[in-house]
Amino acid sequence: MIETLKNAFRNKDIRKKIILTLLLLLLFRVGCYIPIPGLTMDTFSEAVSGNDFLSLMSGITGNALANGTLFALGIGPYINASIIMQLLTVGIPALERLSKQGEEGRKKITNITRLVTIILAIIQSVGIIVLFGQNEGAINTAYFFDSMWVAGIFMTIVYTAGSCLVMWIGERITEYGVGNGISMIIFIGILSTAGTTIVGKFETAFTDMPSNLNELWSILAFVVIAVVIFFAIVYVDLAERKIPVQYAKQVRGTKMYGGQSSVIPMKISGSGVMPLIFAYAIISFPSMIMSLVPAWSDELEWWTANFQNGTYGIWYILVLCVLIFAFSFFYAQIQFNPEDVSRNIQQNGGFIQGIRPGKPTAEYLSRINKRITLFGAIFLTLVAFVPSIAFSWAGDDLVNVFSTTGILIVVSVALEFDKQLQSQILMKNYKGFLK
Numbered sequence: 001m002i003e004t005l006k007n008a009f010r011n012k013d014i015r016k017k018i019i020l021t022l023l024l025l026l027l028f029r030v031g032c033y034i035p036i037p038g039l040t041m042d043t044f045s046e047a048v049s050g051n052d053f054l055s056l057m058s059g060i061t062g063n064a065l066a067n068g069t070l071f072a073l074g075i076g077p078y079i080n081a082s083i084i085m086q087l088l089t090v091g092i093p094a095l096e097r098l099s100k101q102g103e104e105g106r107k108k109i110t111n112i113t114r115l116v117t118i119i120l121a122i123i124q125s126v127g128i129i130v131l132f133g134q135n136e137g138a139i140n141t142a143y144f145f146d147s148m149w150v151a152g153i154f155m156t157i158v159y160t161a162g163s164c165l166v167m168w169i170g171e172r173i174t175e176y177g178v179g180n181g182i183s184m185i186i187f188i189g190i191l192s193t194a195g196t197t198i199v200g201k202f203e204t205a206f207t208d209m210p211s212n213l214n215e216l217w218s219i220l221a222f223v224v225i226a227v228v229i230f231f232a233i234v235y236v237d238l239a240e241r242k243i244p245v246q247y248a249k250q251v252r253g254t255k256m257y258g259g260q261s262s263v264i265p266m267k268i269s270g271s272g273v274m275p276l277i278f279a280y281a282i283i284s285f286p287s288m289i290m291s292l293v294p295a296w297s298d299e300l301e302w303w304t305a306n307f308q309n310g311t312y313g314i315w316y317i318l319v320l321c322v323l324i325f326a327f328s329f330f331y332a333q334i335q336f337n338p339e340d341v342s343r344n345i346q347q348n349g350g351f352i353q354g355i356r357p358g359k360p361t362a363e364y365l366s367r368i369n370k371r372i373t374l375f376g377a378i379f380l381t382l383v384a385f386v387p388s389i390a391f392s393w394a395g396d397d398l399v400n401v402f403s404t405t406g407i408l409i410v411v412s413v414a415l416e417f418d419k420q421l422q423s424q425i426l427m428k429n430y431k432g433f434l435k
């Protein structure tokens with residue numbers, strides 16, 4: 001990674017892209033500190049910390065949601081809209097045809113995704129205002145002529161605009177900067193949250209050194225365990241099953257084609273972090289709904305006691321594991337279609353040694369995909385519990401920083417960023433050679 005960065009900064013064009021990316025990410029971080037008139041930050045933060053899914057989203061936004069700032073929604077609405085469009089593309093033939101129409105079709109799907117993002121941002125803004133408006137003192141209506149309706153409309157407009165601005169920043173990073181802008185925004189949000197928390201811990205430990213020596217050692221032990229967990233996740237994330245494919249020689253006219261061998265790479269964690277995000281969203285959704293209805297206070301108390309992250313009750317563990325496995329297999333079916341891969345191999349004169357082309361190849365690939373998905377689901381389940389258990393002695397704030405989804409996102413984005421830099425360096429070298 002360090003050598004890749006050195007080589008990237010030696011190239012003028014790539015250096016400009018990196019600097020532009022850093023400036024746009026700085027703009028995002030500035031927006032995470034712009035306060036919204038009428039909100040009480042402390043009350044807002046307490047309400048967010050009491051909900052698993054909102055705590056996760058707050059960590060992704062760099063604590064902007066917990067602070068109730070301009071970018072409180074962050075990139076969340078755009079991510080949800082992208083997921084919805086991916087699922088609808090599989091189920092709706094018209095969208096599936098659009099996705100196969102090349103650049104023009106992708107532009108239309110992008111425009112639809114932007115509209116869905118705005119709609120989801122409005123819905124989430126209203127939900128947050130209604131949810132937090134029930135907490136006394138969370139919203140100060142003195143700024144809005146003592147009218148809750150005016151305050152709600154104003155905050156909905158501001159939060160929706162903030163989400164659209166974050167979406168615009170992410171698209172500009174993708175178009176003019178380095179890599180996937182959406183992933184970079186999530187990455188920098190998690191790192192900023194983690195950095196702020198760890199620095200605060202060290203400041204507290206060094207305030208009264210003799211008495212806080214044990215706390216300092218616990219922080220250092222936390223860092224060492226975090227490095228080990230990161231190394232293990234990187235090792236598994238890079239692991240893949242390579243299926244060899246042999247292409248037969250074909251004579252066309254006076255030329256001979258084929259006769260080469262290739263591989264089909266199948267990653268163990270091909271679905272990435274999406275099954276975890278889906279699982280946490282679903283397991284946290286009932287508590288959000290029940291918190292909006294005062295009559296369901298007893299049900300909300302029971303749900304929180306049994307399904308709150310960190311309690312590790314038997315029902316919480318079972319439901320979360322089932323959801324992770326279900327979404328892992330569901331996402332694997334969307335990402336990898338054995339029939340299409342088998343058809344492409346056969347059309348190009350290829351075959352897998354020992355397997356007949358056509359349906360037997362599709363069945364073989366489907367069987368391998370299910371096995372790999374099973375190990376990937378087990379890996380995600382371990383990641384969902386091991387970090388939180390390993391860091392349980394370090395305090396809730398550190399557990400929230402380096403638990404489950406945050407670790408996977410940081411690792412995935414860092415590896416993706418390194419690959420994109422390497423590919424751009426390689427392209428520049430090829431251009432220089434051709435000149």
